[in-house]
Amino acid sequence: MSKYLLDKFLFTVDRDPELTERYREDPVGTVRWWEAEMANTLLNSTAAEKTTWLAFSDEERRALTEQDHVTLFAMGAHPFLTLTLFIAMFERDHGPMEYQLAYARAMDHVTMPYPDIST
Template sequence: MSKYLLDKFLFTVDRDPDLVERYRTDPRGTVEWWEAERANVILNCHVDERSTWLRFDDAEREALATHDYPTLFSMGAHPFLTLTLFIAMFERDHDEPLGFQLAYAKALEHFSLPYPDIAT
């Protein structure tokens, strides 16, 4: 398992409105494409430098492909990254103010301190 790679996915998708929409409508396809094309691109690198070893494990891939943010949280994905991305994708589906944020909190309420380690 790579918390770094989970967080890198959440971070990079959240910063591109087209990728946010793509991930909302085709999560499995987006995860597969991102893993093949972007997972090994070095962040903040101005040349096309790549690594070769970064891959999601099956559990990570499935949690991402099904928008399962409670599982991502339990794996140690950073809660601010999951929250901001999923707000961008799903807040519009809620009529009440802070609708998705309240749903997010409800889905994670079974966790107690100490929370999963978010260090990478």
């Protein structure tokens, strides 16, 4: 499992409005494409620089395709990254602050110590 790769996915998808919409509409296809095309590129680098070993675990892939922020947090994904991305994807479907409150309620069962979110 790679917290770095989870956070990289959340970070890069959140910063591209077209990719955010793609992930909202087709999470399975977006995760599959991103893992094949983007996972091994280096952040803030030229496309020519790549690694060859990064891949999601089956559990990570499932949580991403199901857009399951609670499981992603339990795996160590940074909560600010899931919150900002998921607000961009789902807030429009709810009234003011409804999505944020639902997000928080889904995390009510989480107690300290929280999962380590350092990368």
